[in-house]
Amino acid sequence: MEEKVLIFGHKSPDTDSICSSIACEILDKKNGKQFTKAVRLGNINKETQYVLNYLGLEIPELIEKVEEGQMVVLLDHNEFNQSVNGIEKAKILSVVDHHRIANFETSEPLFYTCKPYGCTSTIIFEEIKQLGYEIGKTEAILMASAIISDTLLLKSPTTTEYDKKALEELAKIANIDINEYGLEMLKAGTDLDDFTEEQLINLDAKNLEKDGQKFVIAQVNTISIEDVLKRQEKLEDAINKEIENKGLSLFVFGITDILNSNTEIIALGSKSEVVEKAFGKKLENNRAFLEGVVSRKKQLLPAIDKNI
Amino acid sequence: MEEKVLIFGHKSPDTDSICSSIACEILDKKNGKQFTKAVRLGNINKETQYVLNYLGLEIPELIEKVEEGQMVVLLDHNEFNQSVNGIEKAKILSVVDHHRIANFETSEPLFYTCKPYGCTSTIIFEEIKQLGYEIGKTEAILMASAIISDTLLLKSPTTTEYDKKALEELAKIANIDINEYGLEMLKAGTDLDDFTEEQLINLDAKNLEKDGQKFVIAQVNTISIEDVLKRQEKLEDAINKEIENKGLSLFVFGITDILNSNTEIIALGSKSEVVEKAFGKKLENNRAFLEGVVSRKKQLLPAIDKNI
Numbered sequence: 001m002e003e004k005v006l007i008f009g010h011k012s013p014d015t016d017s018i019c020s021s022i023a024c025e026i027l028d029k030k031n032g033k034q035f036t037k038a039v040r041l042g043n044i045n046k047e048t049q050y051v052l053n054y055l056g057l058e059i060p061e062l063i064e065k066v067e068e069g070q071m072v073v074l075l076d077h078n079e080f081n082q083s084v085n086g087i088e089k090a091k092i093l094s095v096v097d098h099h100r101i102a103n104f105e106t107s108e109p110l111f112y113t114c115k116p117y118g119c120t121s122t123i124i125f126e127e128i129k130q131l132g133y134e135i136g137k138t139e140a141i142l143m144a145s146a147i148i149s150d151t152l153l154l155k156s157p158t159t160t161e162y163d164k165k166a167l168e169e170l171a172k173i174a175n176i177d178i179n180e181y182g183l184e185m186l187k188a189g190t191d192l193d194d195f196t197e198e199q200l201i202n203l204d205a206k207n208l209e210k211d212g213q214k215f216v217i218a219q220v221n222t223i224s225i226e227d228v229l230k231r232q233e234k235l236e237d238a239i240n241k242e243i244e245n246k247g248l249s250l251f252v253f254g255i256t257d258i259l260n261s262n263t264e265i266i267a268l269g270s271k272s273e274v275v276e277k278a279f280g281k282k283l284e285n286n287r288a289f290l291e292g293v294v295s296r297k298k299q300l301l302p303a304i305d306k307n308i
Numbered sequence: 309m310e311e312k313v314l315i316f317g318h319k320s321p322d323t324d325s326i327c328s329s330i331a332c333e334i335l336d337k338k339n340g341k342q343f344t345k346a347v348r349l350g351n352i353n354k355e356t357q358y359v360l361n362y363l364g365l366e367i368p369e370l371i372e373k374v375e376e377g378q379m380v381v382l383l384d385h386n387e388f389n390q391s392v393n394g395i396e397k398a399k400i401l402s403v404v405d406h407h408r409i410a411n412f413e414t415s416e417p418l419f420y421t422c423k424p425y426g427c428t429s430t431i432i433f434e435e436i437k438q439l440g441y442e443i444g445k446t447e448a449i450l451m452a453s454a455i456i457s458d459t460l461l462l463k464s465p466t467t468t469e470y471d472k473k474a475l476e477e478l479a480k481i482a483n484i485d486i487n488e489y490g491l492e493m494l495k496a497g498t499d500l501d502d503f504t505e506e507q508l509i510n511l512d513a514k515n516l517e518k519d520g521q522k523f524v525i526a527q528v529n530t531i532s533i534e535d536v537l538k539r540q541e542k543l544e545d546a547i548n549k550e551i552e553n554k555g556l557s558l559f560v561f562g563i564t565d566i567l568n569s570n571t572e573i574i575a576l577g578s579k580s581e582v583v584e585k586a587f588g589k590k591l592e593n594n595r596a597f598l599e600g601v602v603s604r605k606k607q608l609l610p611a612i613d614k615n616i
Contacts, residue, residue, distance in 0.1 A: 072475070103414035107613055109406055109424035116417035259312060276577060297417070305415055 004035040005093060006063065006070060009085065009120075010077035011041045012205050014029055015048045015149035015153045015189075017076045019142040020120045022060060022097075024075070025140050027128060027277055034288065036073065039063045041084055047189025047202055047221075051145040054185075061273075076120040079103040081207045096123050099297060103209060118163040121146035126280045142175035148182040152221075152258050158298045190222045197231060199239040201253055206296065207246075210308055215250040215271070216242070217304065219296050221258045226297070228255045232266065236286065239268050250274055252304065255293050263293040263300075273308060278303035312343040313401060314371065314378060314394065317428075318385035319349045320513045323356045323457035323497075325384045327450040328404075328428045329366060333382070334447050335436060343596055349369045350390055353511055355497025355529075359453040362493075363446055374398045381403070384428040387411040389515045404431050404475065407605060411517060424473040426464065429454035433474040446467065448449065448481035456490040458519040460529075460566050466606045494566055498530045505539060505546040515554075518616055523579070524550070525612065527604050529566045536563045537595075540574065544594065547576050558582055564602050570599040571608075579616060586611035 007024050009017020021038035028036040036062045044052070052059060065085035066072060073089070073094045080087050080103050094111040095104075105214055115123050121143035128135060135143075146266050147167045150189065151159040153241050157248045171178040192200060205218035228235075239251045252268040257263070267275040275281075281288040315332050329346035336344040346368045352360070354567050356430075360367060373393035374380060380395070383400045388411050402419040403412075406428055423431050429451035433536050436443060443451075455475045459467040462475065479486040500508060513526035530536050547559045555615020558577040565571070575583040580591065589596040601607045 035513055098417055100414045100416055101409070101418070102415075105410035106408045107410075107610060110409070111424065112409060112420055112421060112422035114418060114420035116419065174416075302415060 004037045004071075005073055006039050006066065007036050007075060008021060008039045008041055008060075008063070008209075009072040009075045009083040011084075011207075012202060013040050013042050013046065013048070013253070014076075014204055015051060016120050016146040016184075017144060018044060018048045018060065019051060019146040019149075020075045020124055022057060022123060023139045023142040023146075023155045024073070026136070026142075027133055030136075031133050032138075035059075045189060046191055047185055049148060050185050050188035050291045051142070054181075055141055056092075057138075075124075077136075078114075079208075081209060087120075096120055096127075096215055098123060115162075117145045117160050117199065118158040119150035119166075120167040121150075122160075122163045125234065126162070127169065135170075137174055141176070143168040144174055144181075145185060146176060148178070148185060150305070152261070152294060153179065153182045153186065155261060156298070158295045168223045169215075187223065190220075190258065192220060192222065192228065197234040198241075199230075201235065201238050201251075208301070210305060211229050213249045213271070213308060214246060215248055215252070215269070215304070215308060216246070217252045217254065217296055217300055219256060219263075221252040221256050223257065223259050225257050225262070229264065232285075236268060239266065245267050250299065250304070250308065254293075254296065256302060257296070261292060261294050263290045265290060274304060274307045278308045312345045312379075313381055314347050314374065315344050315381040315383060316347045316371070317383045318390040319392075319515075321348050321350050321356070322353065322384075322508060322512055323359060324428050324454040325548050326352060326356045326368065326559045327359060327454040327457075328432055330368060331429065331447045331450040331454075332381070332432065334444070334450075336440055337440050340445075343370075347574045351362045353497060354499055355457060355493055358496035359450070361453060362489075363449055365446070375564075383432075387516075388423075388518060395539075404428055404435075407432060407611075410491045421471075425468050426466040427458035427474075429453045429458075430468075430471045430474040433478065433605075434470070441545070443478075443481055445482055448478045449484070451488060451596075452478040452482055454491060456486070456493060459552075460569070460602060461487065461490045461494065463569060464603045464606075466603045476541055493529065494529065498528075498566065500528060500530065500536065504522075505542040506549075508539075509543060509546050509550060509559075514609075516609070516613070518613060521553060521557045521579070521616060522553070523556055523560070523612070523616060524578070525562065525604055525608050527562040527564055527571075527608075529564050531565065531567050533563050533565050533570070533572045537572065540595075542593075543574060544576060547574065551577050558616065561610065562604065562608060566602070569600060569602050573598060573608075574612070580600045 007021050025036050025038040068089040070090045072090045075096050078097050097114050098117050105115045201218050205216050208215050243251050249271040253266040255264045315329050333344050333346040348368045376397040378398045381400045383404050387404050405422050406425045509526050516523050551559050557579040560576040563572045
């Protein structure tokens with residue numbers, strides 16, 4: 001069992017999960033707090049890799065499971081099925097998150113901060129400011145990158161005034177043109193050519209559960225939905241395999257156009273008709289085009305969760 | 309459906325649940341925030357009544373259930389089985405609590421603040437200070453009373469540095485002798501003569517659940533354990549009825565001596581041997597004396613929860 005505190009985001013980590021974890025490790029180290037070590041629960045995506053390259057930072061260590069009693073801090077998630085294997089027996093010291101709370105429990109009181117903001121890093125930024133800690137350029141760019149990623153440069157409907165304010169202040173500390181940097185970062189994340197279909201559907205996949213029914217909502221960002229749809233047949237093969245292996249009732253794969261803020265979904269599974277009710281659109285060739293939809297948390301998940 | 313936001317603590321409300329709710333209503337009103345109304349989920353105990361009498365405040369309205377979509381704020385609890393009937397379909401805007409998280413879920417992100425402090429009012433005090441709100445004498449005494457109650461005048465092992473600091477600052481604002489006031493308040497809560505046995509076992513009872521097994525840990529404060537034990541036979545009758553009615557595996561009734569900081573427990577139910585493992589003491593005449601034990605949250609619950 002590691003004596004240090006492991007800090008990590010969810011499985012299929014995104015930029016918020018990775019960058020918030022590293023920022024906390026750096027800030028804790030600087031301020032002589034607990035010995036925190038940032039780790040990750042899955043592969044780094046290309047957008048996150050862009051940030052780490054930009055800052056010359058190493059990829060955090062991958063962990064597969066934690067031992068009983070391991071001290072952990074969860075960022076950007078709370079549901080055990082999105083967390084590390086063994087989480088049920090870990091000692092959860094703290095959670096900082098901006099999602100619904102479900103499939104989560106502890107036997108002891110803990111520090112838990114959830115705010116309905118666009119990004120975990122915005123909450124961390126507020127807490128750090130309250131503690132009076134100094135924020136260096138590296139941490140500022142890490143947290144700014146997380147906010148840009150989660151809010152699609154403040155364009156997603158999940159964006160709050162708090163995210164805008166935090167990004168503005170972080171950009172000042174980082175002393176960079178946030179729009180230029182942000183667009184380059186987001187574009188880096190849309191290069192999907194190197195991935196197999198199995199990888200694509202798992203790049204940013206959330207495992208969910210309701211009344212014993214398991215379902216997945218996965219999402220990729222792109223600058224051309226059409227390009228991704230060229231691979232529809234193979235994507236469906238990969239999704240159907242996943243449905244069988246995991247016993248899913250529904251798999252929704254969202255292909256989000258980050259320039260025009262729309263999403264095309266592919267929906268498969270015995271409960272695929274749920275998305276028709278959820279969005280008032282007939283599936284054609286297993287697909288539906290959802291205008292103005294970009295957010296899984298605010299748009300895809302609530303509508304599907306209500307109807308499944 | 310009420311348009312205002314209902315704010316309340318747990319069933320079998322204690323001083324923290326009631327006084328934190330009223331303090332928040334007053335502070336929200338003063339600061340022009342959301343229209344918050346403090347309500348309660350059960351009878352006021354004598355300790356809380358002492359506080360309300362002292363301040364000339366009315367008892368909050370009792371509610372039995374909430375309608376679908378009712379906006380609510382939960383204080384001092386999160387578990388749905390300790391909350392209002394209908395909570396599953398309410399819109400939970402915010403939770404401020406200092407207990408473990410379990411049997412709780414939402415479909416949307418929310419404000420959730422849990423800190424492992426001795427009292428909910430300590431967390432509220434910190435938040436109010438950060439917001440820069442002015443705290444008047446009434447709110448100060450309400451929050452101080454909650455802290456005194458939950459920490460038994462800072463003597464319970466649940467007490468943290470944050471509780472001490474908050475009580476000190478609140479005492480200054482209230483401009484009262486906190487030890488004198490606190491002891492009078494605690495003593496008022498130990499007058500159990502007027503209560504039937506059915507009432508006694510429900511005065512401060514927590515309904516708990518683990519792996520489908522339901523159990524209850526109830527507690528009363530006293531200045532004479534012996535006095536309460538004179539009613540053991542009738543208490544056991546009441547407890548056995550409760551076990552049958554609610555299908556409980558275990559009912560633990562803690563009688564806590566607040567002057568000497570010990571607890572005598574009465575344990576009944578098919579799983580009563582759990583407390584023997586939990587505390588390394590044989591039950592004699594269904595009872596065990598637990599030296600130095602005063603806290604349900606920090607001492608009774610974790611030990612029982614681990615062994616049930």
